[in-house]
Amino acid sequence: MSPKNIVQKAKDVGLDVIAITDHNMVENGLYAHNIGKHMGLTVLFGMELQTREEVHILAIFDDFNTAMEFQKIIYSLLPPVKNDEDYFGDQVVVDENDEIIRFEERLLLNSSKISIENAVYWIKFHGGLAIPSHIDSDMFSIISQLGFIPEDVPFDALEIKKKENIPRILPFITNNDIPFVTFSDAHYLKDIGKKRTLLNMKSPTCKEMEKALRLMKGNKDKIQEDCINR
Numbered sequence: 001m002s003p004k005n006i007v008q009k010a011k012d013v014g015l016d017v018i019a020i021t022d023h024n025m026v027e028n029g030l031y032a033h034n035i036g037k038h039m040g041l042t043v044l045f046g047m048e049l050q051t052r053e054e055v056h057i058l059a060i061f062d063d064f065n066t067a068m069e070f071q072k073i074i075y076s077l078l079p080p081v082k083n084d085e086d087y088f089g090d091q092v093v094v095d096e097n098d099e100i101i102r103f104e105e106r107l108l109l110n111s112s113k114i115s116i117e118n119a120v121y122w123i124k125f126h127g128g129l130a131i132p133s134h135i136d137s138d139m140f141s142i143i144s145q146l147g148f149i150p151e152d153v154p155f156d157a158l159e160i161k162k163k164e165n166i167p168r169i170l171p172f173i174t175n176n177d178i179p180f181v182t183f184s185d186a187h188y189l190k191d192i193g194k195k196r197t198l199l200n201m202k203s204p205t206c207k208e209m210e211k212a213l214r215l216m217k218g219n220k221d222k223i224q225e226d227c228i229n230r
Contacts, residue, residue, distance in 0.1 A: 001187070001188070001189060002094050002098045003020075003028065003031040003032035003035055003094060003095070003096060003098075004035055004096065004097075004098055005189055006018075006020070006032055006189070006192065007032055007035045007036050007039055007041055007043065008039070009189045009192045009193070010041055010192055010193065011039055011040070011041055013192060013193030014193070015041065015192070015193055015196065016041070016042065016204065017041075017042045017043075017044065017204045018032075018036075018041065018042070018043055018044070018192075019043065019044040019045070019046035019058075019060050020032050020033075020043065020044075020045070020046055021046035021047055021048040021058055021059075021060070022047065022048065022108070023047075023048050023050065023108050023109060024047060024048070024049060024050060024071075024074050024075070024078060024108040024109075024110075024112060025047060025071060025091075025104070025108055026045050026046060026047045026059075026061075026064075026067040026068060026070065026071045027068070027071065027093050028093055028094060029043060029044070029045040029046060029064070029067065030045070030064050031094065031095045031096050033045065033064065034096055035096050042204035044060050044061065044062060044204075044206070045060070045061045045062070045063070045064050045066075045067035046058060046059060046060040046061070046067070047059045047067070047070065047071065047074070048133060049074060049112065049114075049119055050109075050110070050111045050112060050140065051111060051112065051114055051115060051116050051119055052111050052112065052113050052114060052115055053111075053115065053116055053145050053146065054111050054140055054145050055116055055132065055140065055141065055142045055145045055146070056132070056133035056134065056140045056141065057116065057119055057120065057130060057131070057132055057133065057142075058129070058130070058131040058132075058133050058159065059119070059123045059128055059129070059130060060128055060129040060131070060206060060209075061123075061126070061127065061128040061129075061206065062127065062128075062205050062206045062207075063127070066126050066127065066128070067128075069126075070122065070123070070126070070128075073114070073122070074112045074114065075106070077112040077113040077114050078106060078107075078108070078110055078112050078113075079107075079110050080106065081106065081107045081110060082105055082106065082107060083104065083105055083106065083107040083108070084107070085103075088107065088109060090103060091103060091104035091105075091107075091108055092104070116142070116150070116153060117150070117152075117153055120153050120154060120155065121154075124154050127206055127207070128206055129156045129157075129206050129209060129210065129213075130154070130155055130156055131155060131156055131157045131158065131159050131181065132149070132155060132158055132159060133159050133185070134159055134160070134161050134185065135149070135158050135159060135160060135169060136160050136161050136162065136165035136166075136168070136169050137161060143169055143172050147172065148172050148173075148174075149172060149173045149174070149175065149178070151174055151175050155178055156178075156209070156210055156213050157178060157179050157180065157181040157213050157216075158173070158178055158179070158180055158181070159180075159181050159182060159183060160180050160181075160182055161182070161185070161195075163180070163182070166180070176217070177217040178217070179213050179216035179217055181197040181213070182195045182196070182197055183195055183196070183197065184196065199212040199213070199216075200212055200215070
């Protein structure tokens with residue numbers, strides 16, 4: 001899962017836009033972004049944030065400096081627990097040449113002390129996208145942790161693993177204006193591109209994605225109908 005291999009695999013399976021979303025970290029996205037520029041692939045800067053409620057939220061940005069500012073905030077809110085490399089594995093930052101730049105010593109698998117609301121408002125204020133991850137999962141999803149989707153939090157979309165799960169989770173969602181999306185959530189190269197979302201955009205930016213997602217509002221009914229009629 002080096003930056004070079006990730007970008008090459010994404011190109012091979014026909015993706016146009018990807019985001020690197022390490023757990024509570026955005027730093028590796030820079031090197032994949034630089035490689036993507038040379039290979040005709042847009043790589044956005046992302047993070048899979050774990051909030052104090054133990055909910056996973058995707059934070060996606062156009063600008064690396066903004067993404068790094070968010071990383072610094074989250075890092076400061078993580079418990080000062082050192083990573084156990086023998087148990088959890090190495091946490092590395094890898095450059096364009098597949099060289100390890102540094103090892104991150106603080107354990108990134110913990111929850112930060114930021115709330116869902118504060119995290120999403122920061123992301124949106126700084127021009128990013130905020131999407132609850134795998135909401136149909138039994139662990140670390142907003143539904144598994146809270147039992148509902150807060151109506152007053154300005155999410156851009158809701159990520160699902162399987163559209164067949166939508167009838168089961170619909171009762172927990174009262175705002176029909178938030179569209180569903182699906183991503184590969186790839187932890188291995190072979191999984192890149194297995195799930196994808198098609199967006200009609202003028203350019204591969206967060207602003208254009210936000211517009212495209214607004215046009216998808218109400219897609220729950222269509223997807224649910226597809227599930228029932230399968």
